[in-house]
Amino acid sequence: MTDLSEPIATRLDAVRQRLRAAEAQYGRQPGSVALLAVSKRQPVDAIRVALSLGQQAFGENYLQEAVEKRAQLADETIEWHFVGALQSNKTRAAAEGFDWVHAVDRLKIARRLSEQRPQHLAPLQCCIQVNVSGEASKAGVKPNAVSELAHAVAALPGLRLRGLMTLPEAVESFAEQRSAFRQLRVLQEQLIDEGLTLDTLSMGMSNDLEAAVAEGATLVRLGTAVFGPRPEKSS
């Protein structure tokens, strides 16, 4: 564990400073942007190190891996976020084992998550993934279909719709990065005008977190910036 502690402490510190600096620069309240540490393919010991440094929210995107890690970390208090694409045969594990699901993009998936959410747990918090860059290859609902899906998801008893999420196409310029994130914010404002109660914009990763914070991100999802490069799959 010692060989992991120092690099993670250094990276986590740098990431927190970057976040606080971006909040200050773009007029956001200090601490208003939450950090989700995306721990996919990182060992359980790396999560323990980050936990010991005060990080509590972790994101995974492979269900089988996440279920195993959760079992190994059962002694810890962790807020688990599923950030990957969900197939309908995997919804039960997500509904039972996670606090959040970020990438809901079909009503069928949302209905299954709602039905499969155990009664003794609080409703599963979720975001609708929006494809703002319009690439055929990327997951997410098209902007013109968000409203209908959002109202349907918000009505499901086992779910609590918190907001929108996006994973935009990688672009170099800050202006282009901002424009994708701005689209998500504008969509969110429209949904709020339509009467939905939403408080989460899940957007921004290692290379575009400043642009996301500038456009109102409330949660940024960072993997390599916190943990370093992901190890190759060993099994």
Ligand SMILES: *Cc1c(COP(=O)(O)O)cnc(C)c1O
């Ligand atoms: C892996 C992943 C991240 C983090 O990516 P990094 O490049 O490691 O920061 C963020 N969001 C989603 C949906 C991911 O799958």
